[in-house]
Amino acid sequence: MLEILIASIGFGLITVSILSLASVGFTLQFSVTGVLNLAFADVMTLAGFTAWLLNDSLGLSIWATIPFAGIVAGLISVVLNRAILQPLLRRGTSVFGMLIATLALSLVLWNGLLAIVRPGFFFYDMPPVTVYRFLGQILTSNQLIFMGLAALALLSVHLILRRSKLGKAMRAVAANPDLARASGIPSRLVVDTAWFISGFLGGIAGVALFASLPAFDTSTARGLLVVILATVVLGGVGHVYGALAAAVVIGLSSEMVAALAAPQWRDVLALLILIGVLMIRPQGIVRDVSGGREVAAA
């Protein structure tokens, strides 16, 4: 029993790295544009399949495909936002309309890809692994590399947000877009960059997710959407660091639940967290007096 729990920490860390990339990306999109992007998981899928294409038909090593997958996902995100979501917002589409729009986009991307690659299961050609055993954990070298990559990507985001002018501009746009524009911040460019970064993170998450499984299909990443939503809400929607902390909590606890009960209870746990947080502490785990009020009804 205890051994299973301890061993699940290792799997938990893999989940944490995938989930933190995806949730930080999702929450970043919301923070700069106020859009809850239900097509996020499908952009992850497109990135994962970009990597598969390069890996399977061009014979590129999976590590070499990651930057490409990230860039493709980043560009798709920018285009979706610029060409579809922002114009809809400018046309006065309501919050509900935007949710329906992103759900529609998600359907288009998912089924468009499905029509091209055909239904079926896919897998990466992964490099041979060395298995490491330590502290009751069993992890492969590939898993450790993915965790390292996730940590590196998140550290870069942290540095961009906190140490660069761009990050400052992003935080300004997130806090008050009109004031930011009035202060001379090129908010369109800032929003584009933020969507590129979040797409890039989602792209890496997509490849890492697919690589962590024996096989994947076009709906694999969609299965993660509810967990991402729960993580983002627990972290306080729009809060990057909150999402990071929430990813640790949900990633570890969900693998423990999966190890003790059955995998499907992982999703139930995510749902319970989602509901619980929204009912009890809608602002999430971040210490922010004003944030939560927006979530609650009048």
Next chain:
Amino acid sequence: MIPEAWQFYIATLIVLYAVTLIAAFGLNLQYGVTGILNFGYAVPIGVGGYTAALLTLGPPQGRFQTYWFGLELPFPLPWLAAAAMGALVSLALGFIVAGRLRGDYQAIVLLAVSVIATRLVQVQKEIVNGGAGLANVPQPLRDFVDSSIAYQWLYVGLAVAVAGGTWFVVHRISRAPLGRALRAVRDSPEVAAALGKDVARLQLLVMAIGGAAGGLSGAMTAQYLTGWNPESWLLLVTFTYFTGIILGGAGNALGVAVGIALIPIGFREATRFLPAIGYPGLIEALQWVVIGLLALLVLWLRPAGIVPERVVAYEPTGRARWHIGRRGRS
């Protein structure tokens, strides 16, 4: 005399349109009239289908399909039970979201519930036979008529009658003072609350009424098709309903009737006769692409739908004045 094959086809179309419309009226009461973006609407539909199936299949026997409970109740008890269960489940969802959360968070919670409910039912095979679903669900009043063609038309009558009844109930609600309160909740929950309307209670009420319509629709679909599985109540089902409703025009029955005729019914039937090109599943994938694009196009070009809701303003004398067209709400 119309050939039998055509009679079958036409009857099937009418039944599917009527049962879809029942659910769409329920969803429109929640979304179009009250402003609840219920992405979990497929859940009461699913529950209704299973309720009707379990109450007609009889006790589980044999290895053919597993389910935890079964009775053989006569018509119309299974339908009534399905409506009641749909209302109860929807009410339970309402207790989570009504009055507590802002609309978009309501939508996200309901979406999550819908996705996870489907997955649980797929995995926990012992409840209602998992992903394979329940088959051989008996049809209501089947012994009543001899020929299967006559039965088709009998079912048409039942479905049209129930759809008409649902329309009547929803229509009366939306024209009553209650309907004005619901529209106030939709247009501005804050203002409605400030005027003394209990937003949470009103939202709960339409969750229950809409859920009953969904449960009934699920039951009637399951018993008509004699089977019910998780595919019948996916999040995608809710999405097609929404696309139909916003295409036709949310908030009014005529708009819903037009939209539902075009999207879930007309679109599927129009593509049914396409030659089977490509591999199995290609056409279905492309259908979803087109439905998604259609939803985006409607939001872009005509957010109020083909038949926009009429705005009613009340003069100090109490006389109502109707306006065609309203601000682009979607």
